[in-house]
Amino acid sequence: MAFENSTATDPKDLLQxxxxxxxxxxxxxxxxxxxxxxxxxxxxxxxxxxxxxxAHLGEATQFLNSVPxxxxxxxxxxxxxxxxxxxxxxxxxxxxxxxxxxxSARGVTMTLTAAAIPxxxxxxxxxxxxxxxxxxxxxxxxxxLGFGTSLTKIGTWTGGPYFFGSSSGYYGHTTFGASNVPxxxxxxxxxxxxxxxxxxxxxxxxxxxxxxxxxxxxGADALAATSAIGYCGKIGASSVGGLSGSNTLRDRIxxxxxxxxxxxxxxxxxxxxxxxxxxxxxxxxxxxxxxDGSGPGFSPLGSIPNCFVCSGVGQGFSPASDYxxxxxxxxxxxxxxxxxx
Numbered sequence: 187m188a189f190e191n192s193t194a195t196d197p198k199d200l201l202q203x204x205x206x207x208x209x210x211x212x213x214x215x216x217x218x219x220x221x222x223x224x225x226x227x228x229x230x231x232x233x234x235x236x237x238x239x240x241a242h243l244g245e246a247t248q249f250l251n252s253v254p255x256x257x258x259x260x261x262x263x264x265x266x267x268x269x270x271x272x273x274x275x276x277x278x279x280x281x282x283x284x285x286x287x288x289x290s291a292r293g294v295t296m297t298l299t300a301a302a303i304p305x306x307x308x309x310x311x312x313x314x315x316x317x318x319x320x321x322x323x324x325x326x327x328x329x330x331l332g333f334g335t336s337l338t339k340i341g342t343w344t345g346g347p348y349f350f351g352s353s354s355g356y357y358g359h360t361t362f363g364a365s366n367v368p369x370x371x372x373x374x375x376x377x378x379x380x381x382x383x384x385x386x387x388x389x390x391x392x393x394x395x396x397x398x399x400x401x402x403x404x405g406a407d408a409l410a411a412t413s414a415i416g417y418c419g420k421i422g423a424s425s426v427g428g429l430s431g432s433n434t435l436r437d438r439i440x441x442x443x444x445x446x447x448x449x450x451x452x453x454x455x456x457x458x459x460x461x462x463x464x465x466x467x468x469x470x471x472x473x474x475x476x477x478d479g480s481g482p483g484f485s486p487l488g489s490i491p492n493c494f495v496c497s498g499v500g501q502g503f504s505p506a507s508d509y510x511x512x513x514x515x516x517x518x519x520x521x522x523x524x525x526x527x
Contacts (some may be wrong), residue, residue: 214231227273242260292418306321329353330377341485353388376494425439
């Protein structure tokens, strides 16, 4: 396993450091170059999984947006190929494509600011197949991106590559003038949620089952099929829960959260820690997919490797502190934990 903790001057510097980290740990760089008005693009692959990144510095994201606001971020989506003649959001081979707009990929963002980044944390596992990036944006505000070659599967099915971010691509730089927005000026909820705070989809899994073969959009509901928030042909759900009312799908599958507001966890979340024995329980980030058939229900796909629901921070544990269980060390953040070594 590999871990790196340092600082970065801006999103472009952060992406360049991530490229260096990934290349040092088994990923091959296909392109790392300037793009747009001061931005930076990078594409890397491991096996047949290709990760496409874009650092934005005072730009709009290249995703189809709710409001094309300019901002600072790193955006991500996965695919299965790279074309040197195509721009960042034109890497369409194997990428999540929405039927209503086949000209560009769908993806996720980690919204940042123009200020220097005081801490970033890069994680990979023993095979370097699964990567998590956590960024401390300001004093106590954290955001993230993550991706990998396969979920930890439940059952037998084809596929498994996945990626997630703090915010959807659709609402990447958008806050509608609101304050206290998770993923923007509040810490993001646990990775794998069923949607960002505005209802955009920010977790995707590539899977083939029943008659479907494509990208499952975690958090998409029936409304998403006629909008542009990320629906790619199959509805997914998450036991981690979600922030937006219509996209939580909490009445369809078992979830960990008792309310949709991660800034005010319910009794179940707070009971996962104990000051008596210094314990912070870790729950898997379990993802589900809607099945074909009449009266469709959901089946579990699997869990996000090395990432966990955890409410230890603020209940005896400090942000970015290490938590040791046997031979394993976890890095704790508000609402989630990541396996470190």
